[in-house]
Amino acid sequence: MDLLKLSQKPVTSWHDDFLGVAYRYYDLRMNVVPLFTDRKDAADLWNKTIHWWVDPSIKIRFVESGDKYWFIMAAETKNPDSNRSFYKVLAKSENYERFKNGHDGEAYLRLGVYSKKYFKDVKGDAICNCGHEKEDHDDEDERHDCLYEDCNCEKFESFQVNLLKKKKTVTDIKFLDESEVKDDAIAWNCLNKNKYNESNQ
């Protein structure tokens, strides 16, 4: 049925020009957070495209392929001229697995701004990308390498995600294996366009 509807209404253009996706537990629900480096870019995209999406029509698909997965997101819109669909090929992560196991069929969609933070930017209990706290890094050395001898971190570096306030509720979330994409209209459209048929872009 879904497939029939889609064949009459072609999916809009696919875009992967964002950094990645964060998964955060906030406001009693898991949040799926596509990440951008620039706050204004994210806000513009929300206002032009996502704002017009019809909440119950928003579909998010996760297509797993080895240690990677495709994040796929598309929706019907009240403003077809500015519609876009999104995808990104990402490495599976702990947060991804946590989302997969904990989302319970529903999530908030929000956009996020990703920024790097260095030693001077954060408090003592901030966690470095190596997994150890700021306090476990050398505060005299300029590079602030990690003091755990079995850690090969040579420079304190952390990141922060700031979530934009606006959100949509997503209730159509599916995890698929790549062998199953033919049965899912959105996932099939995305992989067909962006993977199997690369010359068609």
Ligand SMILES: [Zn+2]
């Ligand atoms: Zn470190």
Ligand SMILES: [Zn+2]
């Ligand atoms: Zn470390």
